[in-house]
Amino acid sequence: KFVNHSEVRQSPFFVQLKATEKFDGSEVAKWQFQTSYLIEDCLSASIPVVLCLYERSSDQFYWCILQSYCWDVLDEQNPEWRSQTYVQIQIDREPLETPGGMQRLMRTVSRAQRRITMRSSIASQRRGTFANPPGTQLASTEEVRRHKRELVEDAHRLAIADHLYRALSRVMYVYQLPEDDRPRLDAICYLLALRVTTAPDIALAKLRLANHGLALADSYDEPDVQELVEDLIDSPRKYLKKEFIGARYLHTKSGRECLVLEVV
Known part of the structure; x- marks a missing residue:
């Protein structure tokens, strides 16, 4: 639907695809994740992880970049979120299939990649400290x-x-x-x-x-x-x-x- 099936190229991001029949009537689409997945997988990834939520009833995709959500929403609104067992992700219901939707996705992915590179560099400089033990991939x-x-x-x-x-x-x-x-x-x-x-x-x-x-x-x-x-x-x-x-x-x-x- 979104790609030329005759041409397969390496993607600059991972996709985490989730689907449901219908989201509630609010202006956001919601999905719950285990906190360990966000920390151990998303915040340890070297490229952006794009969460795509598919709503079957409307045949629409809603998306966000999970690393950016952790930094811009969770870190800002609930600094202690890493100690929770589960975290709910809320995405504005702006469909991917809108004019300029794919271009906006790629621009956002590019910005997220720059942030990941920066945070990886900072974490590597601080690795071995109490705040950044060995194995830490991205700085908070x-x-x-x-x-x-x-x-x-x-x-x-x-x-x-x-x-x-x-x-x-x-x-x-x-x-x-x-x-x-x-x-x-x-x-x-x-x-x-x-x-x-x-x-x-x-x-x-x-x-x-x-x-x-x-x-x-x-x-x-x-x-x-x-x-x-x-x-x-x-x-x-x-x-x-x-x-x-x-x-x-x-x-x-x-x-x-x-x-x-x-x-x-």
């Missing part, structure tokens, strides 16, 4: 955030010691790691504060960083951080107003000369 959400916080704190110490290049490298690494979280917001603030605005591309990059930082600060209800980001972006804005607004450039596709009037 709290372990990821602890790792990022340590890198940001290291960058702070480097900046104080006037090792600005190394400090910038640390916080840029944190910023580029997958997952939005509080350490990423801290990394954005350090990038805005430490990087000197010497060219329009740097100023524009700072504006993009600031927009991301403002959105994160708003989601974490951090008005003081929002104010800090606004203060830090004042200098790049002034630079663009002085050096970039009013500049002329050649538009490569049209071949016409254009004038920069505003940067938003």
Whole structure:
């Protein structure tokens, strides 16, 4: 139904397929798993595990990535879920067979793979500690955030010691790691504060960083951080107003000369 049967290719993910005649009338599809399966199989897998729930009555598939569900829902809403015997997974009832459904699945799988790679790397660095005994495959959400916080704190110490290049490298690494979280917001603030605005591309990059930082600060209800980001972006804005607004450039596709009037 979803594939060309004449062509069989390696898939970048595992599929856990479950079926039922009909889910209840709620907006979510539910399935119960043994916690040991999620921990020992899903959170030890090196590629995403896609849960597909098939409803026979509607002939529809609903899906989620089990690793992402463990990190984004269970770790956030119930940090003690690993001590339970069973865990209920709830999936929004958005059918796979919708316009762009398969593309959305593949994009989500790709993002999940990046997160798995990051968490595997962090777990390997911490393996042998009490938090990560031998055999641990993927770091938990709290372990990821602890790792990022340590890198940001290291960058702070480097900046104080006037090792600005190394400090910038640390916080840029944190910023580029997958997952939005509080350490990423801290990394954005350090990038805005430490990087000197010497060219329009740097100023524009700072504006993009600031927009991301403002959105994160708003989601974490951090008005003081929002104010800090606004203060830090004042200098790049002034630079663009002085050096970039009013500049002329050649538009490569049209071949016409254009004038920069505003940067938003």
